[in-house]
Amino acid sequence: MKTGTDARTFQEIDARQQARWRGQAAFKTERLPGKPKFYCLDMFPYPSGEGLHVGHPEGYTASDILCRYKRMKGFEVLHPMGWDAFGLPAENYAISTGVHPRVTTEKNCANYKRQLESLGFSYDWDREISTTDPAYYKWTQWVFLQLYKKGLAYEATTMPINWCPKCKTGLANEEVFQGRCDRCETPIEKKNLKQWMLRITAYGDRLLAGLEGTDWPNSTMLMQKNWVGRSEGAEADFALPGGEKLTVFTTRPDTLYGATYMVLAPEHPLTLKLTTPDQKAAVEAYIAAAARKSDLERTELAKDKTGVFTGAYAVNPVNGEKLPVWTADYVLTTYGTGAIMAVPAHDSRDHEFAAKFGLKMIEVLKPPPDWKGEGAFCGDGTAVNSGIIDGLPTQEAKKKITAWLEEKGIGRAKVNFKLRDWLFARQRYWGEPIPLVHCPKCGTVPVPEKELPLLLPDVEKYQPTGTGESPLAAIDSWVNTSCPACGGAAKRETNTMPQWAGSCWYYLRFIDPKNPSAFVDKELEKAWMPVDLYIGGSEHAVLHLLYARFWHKVLFDLGLVSTDEPFRKLVHPGMILAYAYRDGKGAYRGYKELDIAEDGTAKTPEGETLKPVVEKMSKSKKNVINPDDIQERYGTDAFRLYEMFLGPLEDTKPWNLRGIEGVFRFMKRAYAWGLERHSALTEDKASGPDLILRHQTIEKVGADIEALKFNTAISALMVYLNRLTEQKETSREDFNTFLALLHPFAPHVTDELWELSGGETTLMRQPWPRADKAVISSRDIEIPVQVNGKVKGRLTVKETTPQDEIKRLALEAAAPHTAGKTVLKVIVVPGRLVSIVVK
Secondary structure (H helix, E strand, O other): OOOOOOOOOHHHHHHHHHHHHHHHOOOOOOOOOOOOEEEEEEOOOOOOOOOOOOOOHHHHHHHHHHHHHHHHOOOEEEOOOEEOOOOHHHHHHHHHHOOOHHHHHHHHHHHHHHHHHHOOOOOOHHHOEEOOOHHHHHHHHHHHHHHHHOOOEEEEEEEEEEEEOOOOEEEOHHHEEOOEEOOOOOEOEEEEEEEEEEOHHHHHHHHHHHHHHOEOOHHHHHHHHHHHOEEEEEEEEEEOHHHOEEEEEEOOHHHHHHOOEEEEOOOOHHHHHHOOHHHHHHHHHHHHHHHOOOHHHHHOOOOOOOOEEEEEEEEOOOOOOEEEEEEOOOOOOOOOOOEEEEOOOOOHHHHHHHHHHOOOOOOOEEOOOOOOOOOOOOOOOEEOOOHHHOOOEHHHHHHHHHHHHHHHOOEEEEEEEOOOOEEOOEOOOOOOEOOEEEEOOOEEEEOOHHHOOOOOOOOOOOOOOOOOOOHHHHOHHHHEEEOOOOOOEEEEOOOEOOOOOHHHOHHHHOOOOOOOOOOOOHHHHHHHOOEOEEEOOHHHOOHHHHHHHHHHHHHHHOOOOOOOOOEOEEEOOOOEEEEEEEOOOOOEEOHHHOEEOOOOOEEOOOOOEEOOEEEOOOHHHOOOOOHHHHHHHHOHHHHHHHHHHOOOOOOOEEEOOOOHHHHHHHHHHHHHHHHHHOOOOEOOOOOHHHHHHHHHHHHHHHHHHHOOOHHHHHHHHHHHHHHHHHOOOOEHHHHHHHHHHHOOOOHHHHHHHHHHOOOOOOHHHOOOOOOOHHHHHOOEEEEEEEEOOEEEEEEEEEOOOOHHHHHHHHHHHOHHHHOOOOEEEEEEEOOOEEEEEEO
């Protein structure tokens, strides 16, 4: 695009201004903020081999606009970027190609960085980090050791874990979705292994309470609350043969008198122990079948209930009744105690089970008179057939029976969490080594902190063993070591950390990325934390955010950080979808082989007309759009503007290949206007509507950026430019104002025009224009007047006109329509309308 002798193509402008910014170190952040601070963080990406598609930069563009604006508003802005580079994809690629995962990771990081820099994002690249850098994971290992010393990291004895047979590694509960591996979608299995765990359950209450002081999306807070799953109830001890006891947790201790049988999870340690000889074969077969099911399959409400009687009985502590003990897969070891008392009259699942197997049902709750349901009544009611709590309403009955259990020493009040401890070990290569040594004499011993980082050794084979050991177990020269405590022969821990470890604390390292003697300097941490705005995908609503909050609270308790919560405000950008095209044979067709019309329909070379379908971007659907291609055709600023102009930031929206043309035309007009006017700017003579529009736009764009309403801010800038291009001459005030307001969105072209007009450095270092409230309030506005919902007149008033005066004027204007009627109500919606209700 050329518009005159002084013009450059947008691509030339992009390259030139980016070189200028690098030469000026324009994005460098001061070590300590000497003015109000703003810490804006993008969730750092895993750098895949495909690079970015147009959906990825949406959040990065939003954060960059806000950061440039905040700098112009006088803030010291911390806006860093790095790479979450450990994980399975690089390792799986290494297995298939023989290329070391470090090589592919470094290559992918370099490509991502090239793309991000080309988009003009104002990251302070001096703070760049990678989770795979030994200088970084030294401190990941160090934090793990603090968890270990605090008793929050422990090795669980053999236990059933989620196992992905394709990835050949254990998975945390949070990494399983609908019974499948969250990464490769393979159905998970249960496998018994020794595993390193983190005691996240110790922070269950804190993880819930901390959410209350944050500015997060309600949906994300609800997901975290549901995952933690706090429930209040009681534990009760049921006597077993031989003097043993079976402890159950229940949220409804008031229904103890209605328990008619017990259920153990198939994996419960007492299941086989209690089973009588004549039931042993049936129970063992049932346990084997349950092991092949996911937790989701086992707890699906609609599924047919299955189970086997163990032959044993337990004694109900409140009435001495002998209750048959069954095993059934709808009970999980991962919730409560792995055993339940079954109350079929007042629990839907117990009711279905009892009905199928002919087990007794006893009603111990009288429902309210208006209950019309069938089957089990599960709500609050009045206790009946319930001994010492007969006649009490549910809440009182719960308190009394719990106190009685505690008095007798056969129960206790209990808070339970659905949250399970975090499975932290992975049986793979490409991750942080766990800095522990196993000594036959001293037990498990931490690697001394002064010897960190414990380096990940180079290997030639990355194949996971599938036996429960990582590939590191085969490297004798690395595994065999000496005990740090006694000096005797010992072996290193061979499991590695999960990919989430490095992202649990990276926001702290950005504050002080080069520090060799601490994970973060205390003074710097206190100056910059918490993160003021955290932008990233909603897919991290549970996993990363829960884990990072847990680690942060531990560091807070250790006195190592100054805030209890790491992220003040959280925003999830909506997904950007794209048009996909399938021909009559069902095959996807790529954009380059189609002739796409303005309305989105497309023609194939064979003449077939295809209608677009909005779908998620993927290579298989041939609808992935590379930002490089868009920038090459339209320039970076048009790309940035269109990403934000698509719609509200948090909405899901489709990328329209034709839609960017309108934004491109706006950029061409803005650049042509700037080239034409920059050398003949006049003194400011604006008055009346033109002056009002200038200050109105300043206020609108600033408020919309603060509220992340970028699409409406761009609309206001388009209106402003329309007026400026209609004028025969442009004042320096309007010229500078328009460039400053547009700069956060389109930094390359605006800095180019700023430089041409004699400006120095970058607009980002200029103060944000100030809106004059007095000028804005002097404008006239039109307000419709409604009578019983129908518009009967319009008022023209000053924006600052008091509401009482507007009400008086509205009643005068509506007098012909209210004569002889009673005015019931007059509602003034400021700046919008007046509604008069009459009868």
